[in-house]
């Protein structure tokens with residue numbers, strides 16, 4: 141695996157939307173080992189939302205590729221700078237490539253950006269409380285639950301169409317400098 145990482149530009153927005161929606165929702169996402177398809181339908185994001193993230197000076201959208209540009213994106217994530225914390229979101233690996241270490245590699249690349257470019261001291265994520273297999277994976281990657289809980293944005297179809305009324309987001313954080321290498 142010879143992945144490279146770069147910062148997304150406006151022109152990448154369509155490909156990012158396709159990757160994110162394929163990984164989080166709908167039938168294609170079921171090829172992966174973890175999906176939101178049973179919890180939510182509709183879109184996870186759209187071109188306007190991704191362009192807003194790409195243009196926001198407080199953050200970056202990172203893309204991973206391992207072939208010629210025509211081969212498409214392998215993974216992406218959004219990283220937002222909040223004082224000494226970097227907040228990671230919109231984290232997706234192409235469903236057919238999941239389970240092979242790309243996600244852990246991307247977490248490492250995002251952490252490198254947060255520490256080396258921003259001087260961040262911790263990385264934070266939020267995870268749907270119902271996704272216990274994903275929470276367990278983040279724990280194996282060095283994250284711990286902070287105890288903070290956030291309401292799911294019900295009523296805003298830009299974030300999807302919930303299949304249940306008890307969705308809730310849990311915050312997890314990881315101090316930088318701890319080991320994220322495969323193990």
Ligand SMILES: CC(C)(COP(=O)(O)OP(=O)(O)OC[C@H]1O[C@@H](n2cnc3c(N)ncnc32)[C@H](O)[C@@H]1OP(=O)(O)O)[C@@H](O)C(=O)NCCC(=O)NCCS
Nearest residue numbers: 163164173231232233238239240241242243244267273280
């Ligand atoms: C979460 C995600 C980014 C991880 O990417 P990935 O490339 O699959 O990650 P990796 O291959 O590095 O790691 C997969 C882990 O799942 C484990 N795994 C594989 N199959 C599994 C299964 N059926 N059940 C539970 N765990 C499984 C692997 O053992 C590995 O764990 P390890 O790193 O401790 O060995 C990716 O699955 C994804 O895009 N999911 C859909 C979108 C999403 O949920 N994003 C995160 C929202 S907070």
